Amino acid sequence: MIELRTERLLLRQWRETDLEPWAAMNADPEVREFFPEVLTAEQSAASLAYFRTELAERGWGWWAVEAAATGEFLGFAGLDPVDEEMPFTGVEIGWRLARPAWGHGYASEAARAVLAFGFGTLDLSEILAITAAGNRRSRAVMERIGMTRDPAEDFDDPTVPEGPLRASVLYRVLR
Template sequence: MTELRTDRLVLRRWRDTDLAPWAAMNADPEVREHLGEVMTREQSDASVALFLEEFDRRGYGWWAVEVLSTGEFAGFAGLDEVDDEMPFSGVEIGWRLARPAWGHGYATEAARAVLAHGFDVLGLPEILAITTATNVRSQAVMRRIGMTRDPDGDFDDPSAPAGPLRPNVLFRITPATRS
């Protein structure tokens, strides 16, 4: 599994010691505000097992994000194939951080490293980003990393219940539009 490093972060393979802080993140209603219901410990642990399996199979996926100066688990960032039920296909970038990691620029820093890996190493022709229409923080990160909103691509997420999680926005970036 490829490890990515930035000035302040390391994006690395998941460890057993990540399971408890990952579960705490997924049980935090503020962290899950734009994602849906909080997750149980079992669901959270199962997600990491799936992340590892997919990464090993595809060569990319969700890295654990660690703060270099402290060794603290901060969340995750990476690439994933767009779900089959979506009205488009491709590879999407994403991130999720624990609340103590918010406001430090870690999401932007990790996302830039992931974009570079996606374009420069994997040779992807385009990377997408998806979030709820109300998730202005993630949309701000998408803009900071050079992504452009595709208003023709906005959609209602078929996997989300009716309500504020259903309307989603789509952002795109290609190697040619990357800054």
């Protein structure tokens, strides 16, 4: 399993000790503001197990993100094939951080490392990012890391129930 390092971060395989902060993060309504619901502890545990398996089998996916200096769990970042239900195909980049990690540049730093891996190691020609149209914070990260949006590609996410969170935007960056 590949780990990614930046000046301040380690993107690594998930550990059992990540479950408690991961579950707390997923139960936080502010962290989950642009998702249909907060997650239960059981849902968080299932997602952690899934991420761990994907990383072990494929060597890349959704890495746990920790502060390199302290080992503190900050959230996750990585790459994953776009869901089959989407109106496009490709590999998407994503991130989610616990609230105390917001505003420190960690999302952009992790995303840049993930992009470098996707283009350099996986030899991808393009990487996508998807978010709810109203998610200004994630959209700002997408723009900071060089991604662009074509409003003609905005779409209603078929994996999200009807409502205001369904309106989504698609960003792209080429190698």
